[in-house]
Amino acid sequence: MVAAGIDVGAETVKVVLLNGEKVVGSSIVRGGLDRSKSADEAMDEALKSAGLSRGDVERTVATGIGRKEVEFATAVATEIAADARGVTVLFPSVRTIIDVGAEEARGIKTDGTGQVTDFAKNEKCAAGVGSFVGSMARALEIQLEDMGPLSLESDKEIPMNVTCVVFAESEVVSLIHAKVPKPDIARAIHGAIATRTTSMVRRVGIEKEVVFIGGVAKNPGVVESLKRHLGVDFLIPEEPQMVGAIGAAMIAATAN
Amino acid sequence: MAEQKPEFWRWHEYTWRDEGKNWKDYEMITAGVDIGSVSSKAAVMVDGELYSYSLYRTGSSSPDSAHKAMQGCLEGTGMTIDDIKFIVGTGYGRVNVPFAHKTVTEIACHARGANSMNAGVRTILDMGGQDCKAILCDERGKVQQFLMNDKCAAGTGRGMEVVSDLLSVPIGDIGPLSLGVNREPPPVSSTCVVFAKTEAVGLLREGFDVAEVLAAYCAAMAHRVVTLIQRVGVQKEFAITGGISKNSGVVKRIEKELGVEAVEIAPDAQLAGAIGAANFAKDLLAKQMARAGG
Amino acid sequence: MLANYGYSDGSGTYYITLDTDKCNGCGDCVTACPQQMFLVEPDDYDDDKVVIKEAMRKDVKYLCAPCKPTAGPRELPCEATCAPGAIVHSW
Ligand code: SF4
Ligand code: SF4
Numbered sequence: 011m012v013a014a015g016i017d018v019g020a021e022t023v024k025v026v027l028l029n030g031e032k033v034v035g036s037s038i039v040r041g042g043l044d045r046s047k048s049a050d051e052a053m054d055e056a057l058k059s060a061g062l063s064r065g066d067v068e069r070t071v072a073t074g075i076g077r078k079e080v081e082f083a084t085a086v087a088t089e090i091a092a093d094a095r096g097v098t099v100l101f102p103s104v105r106t107i108i109d110v111g112a113e114e115a116r117g118i119k120t121d122g123t124g125q126v127t128d129f130a131k132n133e134k135c136a137a138g139v140g141s142f143v144g145s146m147a148r149a150l151e152i153q154l155e156d157m158g159p160l161s162l163e164s165d166k167e168i169p170m171n172v173t174c175v176v177f178a179e180s181e182v183v184s185l186i187h188a189k190v191p192k193p194d195i196a197r198a199i200h201g202a203i204a205t206r207t208t209s210m211v212r213r214v215g216i217e218k219e220v221v222f223i224g225g226v227a228k229n230p231g232v233v234e235s236l237k238r239h240l241g242v243d244f245l246i247p248e249e250p251q252m253v254g255a256i257g258a259a260m261i262a263a264t265a266n
Numbered sequence: 267m268a269e270q271k272p273e274f275w276r277w278h279e280y281t282w283r284d285e286g287k288n289w290k291d292y293e294m295i296t297a298g299v300d301i302g303s304v305s306s307k308a309a310v311m312v313d314g315e316l317y318s319y320s321l322y323r324t325g326s327s328s329p330d331s332a333h334k335a336m337q338g339c340l341e342g343t344g345m346t347i348d349d350i351k352f353i354v355g356t357g358y359g360r361v362n363v364p365f366a367h368k369t370v371t372e373i374a375c376h377a378r379g380a381n382s383m384n385a386g387v388r389t390i391l392d393m394g395g396q397d398c399k400a401i402l403c404d405e406r407g408k409v410q411q412f413l414m415n416d417k418c419a420a421g422t423g424r425g426m427e428v429v430s431d432l433l434s435v436p437i438g439d440i441g442p443l444s445l446g447v448n449r450e451p452p453p454v455s456s457t458c459v460v461f462a463k464t465e466a467v468g469l470l471r472e473g474f475d476v477a478e479v480l481a482a483y484c485a486a487m488a489h490r491v492v493t494l495i496q497r498v499g500v501q502k503e504f505a506i507t508g509g510i511s512k513n514s515g516v517v518k519r520i521e522k523e524l525g526v527e528a529v530e531i532a533p534d535a536q537l538a539g540a541i542g543a544a545n546f547a548k549d550l551l552a553k554q555m556a557r558a559g560g
Numbered sequence: 561m562l563a564n565y566g567y568s569d570g571s572g573t574y575y576i577t578l579d580t581d582k583c584n585g586c587g588d589c590v591t592a593c594p595q596q597m598f599l600v601e602p603d604d605y606d607d608d609k610v611v612i613k614e615a616m617r618k619d620v621k622y623l624c625a626p627c628k629p630t631a632g633p634r635e636l637p638c639e640a641t642c643a644p645g646a647i648v649h650s651w
Contacts, residue, residue: 132571135418135458177419209622213626412563456570
């Protein structure tokens with residue numbers, strides 16, 4: 011039996027196909043404004059990678075902000091449930107999950123069986139979530155992928171007032187005018203995300219092992235900064251942005 | 267976005283003086299200086315009556331802006347700073363008015379000033395370029411309750427500028443355009459300006475026209491400000507000050523949602539802080555004189 | 561006077577209300593708060609009253625987070641220590 015998990019996030023749509031416990035196909039596509047269309051595209055791409063067709067998929071669980079817009083889904087799961095399940099499959103020893111996505115960040119505590127025992131969220135303010143880094147990359151006029159590596163070139167803590175993305179954009183512009191090196195600005199931006207994430211996770215309590223997932227976990231600048239602020243080491247899966255989709259697929263595979 | 271944009275709210279630098287008064291005939295000469303993030307204002311009072319005031323754009327240094335505003339009040343009067351017995355400074359953040367005898371918070375000055383210009387005012391909503399304040403005061407202009415929001419661009423002039431950029435509509439046209447629509451789309455649901463921008467683009471794709479999207483944004487902004495002001499409660503009279511008070515699209519929707527109409531503040535709502543500061547200066551001077559006398 | 565310090569943004573509303581009519585200027589909150597957010601200083605009318613440090617006002621949600629665990633009891637040190645009950649959190 012093939013089970014599918016689809017994670018419709020704010021910026022990307024991810025699909026994972028499982029046969030038993032084995033991943034047989036996956037995809038990640040940029041989401042458009044029409045989420046149900048993006049979901050279809052992502053599903054078709056994953057099926058193609060696995061050499062399967064829609065008829066082969068027995069059950070599909072959708073998660074993510076746009077989970078209700080996936081017409082072909084048989085069930086939905088919250089992002090928190092999907093994260094916990096996905097992490098448990100990958101790292102059974104993990105108890106604390108930090109997930110920073112484009113429009114939402116979460117701290118989740120799990121008991122090791124995939125059950126959620128507690129969680130806290132940052133959402134609906136761009137200053138505490140991943141899209142902050144994207145806006146700042148535009149203000150700095152550099153590619154988003156270059157932000158992390160660039161910030162690692164800096165060893166300076168510059169004071170930066172980053173409480174709001176909109177105000178921060180103007181501040182970045184004046185820092186550039188004041189000839190502050192871009193690596194220092196990038197570092198300050200990552201530091202701001204890291205402090206917010208840290209205080210959110212502290213609310214649920216940090217219990218080992220800790221894992222960092224979500225698209226932002228691919229940014230080495232945030233990773234470094236988070237390590238400094240959190241004061242503990244953490245694991246990062248190879249594809250941190252796929253964990254929600256893996257969890258959703260697991261939920262689909264084991265539902266009866 | 268990189269270039270420094272002029273304030274769009276179409277106000278001019280100017281000075282005013284009461285030609286009918288000779289300051290030498292008065293005893294208590296006091297002044298208030300209010301250095302905002304955008305505009306710098308000063309007001310001189312003689313025995314508690316307005317004598318002169320000035321309004322300029324704030325430059326990069328707040329001491330220089332303070333001097334400029336003060337000089338604007340003095341020019342042509344023969345008065346010098348040393349003739350002013352007490353000066354109170356106020357403004358945004360850690361202001362620096364080097365010649366002030368005392369600093370009073372902008373909230374207290376704003377309430378005092380608005381109330382002294384229109385004695386009935388109890389609730390003041392100040393919507394500035396970078397912040398939004400709601401103040402409740404008593405009949406003497408003393409603050410009873412206040413709330414400030416300067417963390418988030420939503421509900422501020424800056425948030426409106428983002429939308430004006432996005433839709434390429436000059437800020438001054440937003441109000442009238444947004445009021446001219448035949449159908450109102452649902453208000454933009456995201457508070458966050460960043461996410462609201464995405465929503466606005468979505469509305470355009472769905473076939474709403476620019477004016478309708480503006481209406482949706484003005485309604486969202488009005489709603490946001492209303493929820494803030496409701497935390498302090500609204501008592502009559504209700505006055506709106508600050509840059510967005512000139513945006514009819516937001517003001518009309520606030521009035522509608524609150525069910526209260528805003529009153530005018532003459533001569534210029536922008537002077538509330540400076541005039542309030544000059545009033546504080548008068549009280550402080552009176553105290554000082556009483557102490558010296560007794 | 562009810563002074564509301566804090567903010568409201570897309571994620572919610574976070575205000576700490578300080579009632580300066582109740583505050584007696586004792587300064588107990590200054591020592592109780594692990595983040596040292598409070599200050600007792602002369603207000604505009606020359607009475608010693610509590611305020612929240614200016615630099616911290618836009619960050620209360622994050623600064624107070626350790627005092628507000630998602631699970632378990634949440635007796636806030638500031639609210640608990642203030643005998644006249646001048647400190648109230650909105651969230
Ligand atoms: S406008 Fe700024 S502070 Fe407000 S919700 Fe958006 S990012 Fe956060
Ligand atoms: S909740 Fe804690 S950190 Fe926040 S003001 Fe009170 S004592 Fe300070």
